[in-house]
Amino acid sequence: MPIFQNVSPTLEASKQPAIGLIGMGEMGKMYAKGLSEAGWKRINVCDQPSKFEQLQQQMQGTPGITVMKDGHLVSRSSDFIIYSVEAEFIDKVVAEYGPSTKVGAIVAGQTSVKAPERAAFEKYLPEDVHIISVHSLHGPTVSTAGQPLVLIRHRAPEWALHLVEDILRPFNSRYVYLSYEDHDRVTANTQAVTHAAFLSMGTAWQNSGVYPWEGEALYVSGVEVVKVNITLRIYASKWHVYAGLAILNPHARIQIDQFAKSTTELFKIMLSGDTEALKNRVYEAREKVFHGNRANNKPPILLSEALLNQFSLGKNADASRATPNSHLSLLAMVDSWASLNIDPLAHLELAGTPVFRMWIGVAEYLFSSTERLDAAIEAAIGDVRHRSDDLEFTVAARGWSQCIAFGSFKLYEQRFMDTANFFAPRFQEAAKVGAKMIQAISQSPAAK
Ligand SMILES: NC(=O)C1=CN([C@@H]2O[C@H](COP(=O)(O)OP(=O)(O)OC[C@H]3O[C@@H](n4cnc5c(N)ncnc54)[C@H](OP(=O)(O)O)[C@@H]3O)[C@@H](O)[C@H]2O)C=CC1
Ligand SMILES: O=C(O)C(=O)Cc1ccc(O)cc1
Numbered sequence: 001m002p003i004f005q006n007v008s009p010t011l012e013a014s015k016q017p018a019i020g021l022i023g024m025g026e027m028g029k030m031y032a033k034g035l036s037e038a039g040w041k042r043i044n045v046c047d048q049p050s051k052f053e054q055l056q057q058q059m060q061g062t063p064g065i066t067v068m069k070d071g072h073l074v075s076r077s078s079d080f081i082i083y084s085v086e087a088e089f090i091d092k093v094v095a096e097y098g099p100s101t102k103v104g105a106i107v108a109g110q111t112s113v114k115a116p117e118r119a120a121f122e123k124y125l126p127e128d129v130h131i132i133s134v135h136s137l138h139g140p141t142v143s144t145a146g147q148p149l150v151l152i153r154h155r156a157p158e159w160a161l162h163l164v165e166d167i168l169r170p171f172n173s174r175y176v177y178l179s180y181e182d183h184d185r186v187t188a189n190t191q192a193v194t195h196a197a198f199l200s201m202g203t204a205w206q207n208s209g210v211y212p213w214e215g216e217a218l219y220v221s222g223v224e225v226v227k228v229n230i231t232l233r234i235y236a237s238k239w240h241v242y243a244g245l246a247i248l249n250p251h252a253r254i255q256i257d258q259f260a261k262s263t264t265e266l267f268k269i270m271l272s273g274d275t276e277a278l279k280n281r282v283y284e285a286r287e288k289v290f291h292g293n294r295a296n297n298k299p300p301i302l303l304s305e306a307l308l309n310q311f312s313l314g315k316n317a318d319a320s321r322a323t324p325n326s327h328l329s330l331l332a333m334v335d336s337w338a339s340l341n342i343d344p345l346a347h348l349e350l351a352g353t354p355v356f357r358m359w360i361g362v363a364e365y366l367f368s369s370t371e372r373l374d375a376a377i378e379a380a381i382g383d384v385r386h387r388s389d390d391l392e393f394t395v396a397a398r399g400w401s402q403c404i405a406f407g408s409f410k411l412y413e414q415r416f417m418d419t420a421n422f423f424a425p426r427f428q429e430a431a432k433v434g435a436k437m438i439q440a441i442s443q444s445p446a447a448k
Pocket of ligand 2: 191356
């Protein structure tokens, strides 16, 4: 029997469902703030009991919010509960608070990887509660409007799904309906492998010992600006988010391994000096991924020159001085999509995070122009100035793939923080440009 039907924030408090948020880090706070602003009046939140007083202070004066000491109190008093905790800890946290869930409540998780969340819910939640999970496919600093919000109806009647839709409607996100299994498959193809590319760029630049936009200024074009800014954006974020979705997603390892393989194989062809072999391989990948040379000399679909050139790097950036880059990271990305028969444009519809949108956008920008692609191939074979950077990138891609296959959160954290510390002095500056870029691409016609 439906307990709530057609609810909206305009109802008086006693008729509204109580919403519970367990874990008040970046995503928990974003949800708390958004739900409060929407007018929901019964929002119960908690973080670790040790942070109770601090959280009370932070939430003081936020309408509709009640800060509770722990997840037991939130679970027993809420009708829709979202766990927004680290994927690594979801089992432990649900084991602790899950059995306290109110009879008939709906439980969700915000974790970026769903296999461990599903296992924890099935193991610890009582039979008389429903499971409908969620995943906002964007970070906490991005506006929720228009972004994909995955809803996973796993164990719940129809009315429960409508209730969740009603509660989250004020975010104005775009609902995407997936199963737990499909969620992990799709996000491995989009998020996990994309992050591997950016993590590798960061590690490679760190090991080269220069900020790429300050070296010989080889890298100043629009594509480079995207690469650098997204890399810095990722390294400025919490390592556990990226570690969780790479290490715990059963599908991710295969994609990340293929990316390292593609990088190594392309680099070996570059070393051999065989332009024809490189051209054949790259063009074959282009054919497969971008559907038969669709964009040859036609305007790019996602990113335009004008959009890319809005953003610049460093003080002396002068795009006219840009020399063609081998773009090994982009060649390898498209090669690995081709090798695994992944259609990234189809995935963009389902699970296009802003970072993935940027990445596929620059890949398409490069591959949509024969002139640009041939210049990259020529640079890869003929311009030895790129060799040392490409070598570092190859080593870094392999290193990240091995680290993720090894499955150690500690090792991942060490690698990640080592590179993050190298870039930290530039985070503030990059965050501003990164935010503008994400906004611009979210508003580009192709994003609608
Ligand atoms: N950040 C992002 O861009 C996105 C993240 N996600 C996912 O959302 C989840 C949360 O991420 P995010 O908010 O960024 O991470 P944060 O680290 O900012 O927040 C997680 C919070 O949960 C708290 N927590 C841990 N254990 C408990 C517990 N037993 N009871 C109550 N609170 C607890 C943590 O405390 P402590 O720090 O002390 O451990 C922390 O405050 C992750 O699974 C992530 O993958 C999803 C979409 C986007
Ligand atoms: O856009 C991206 O890929 C990000 O890096 C932000 C992000 C991180 C984790 C998620 O679960 C969803 C989005």
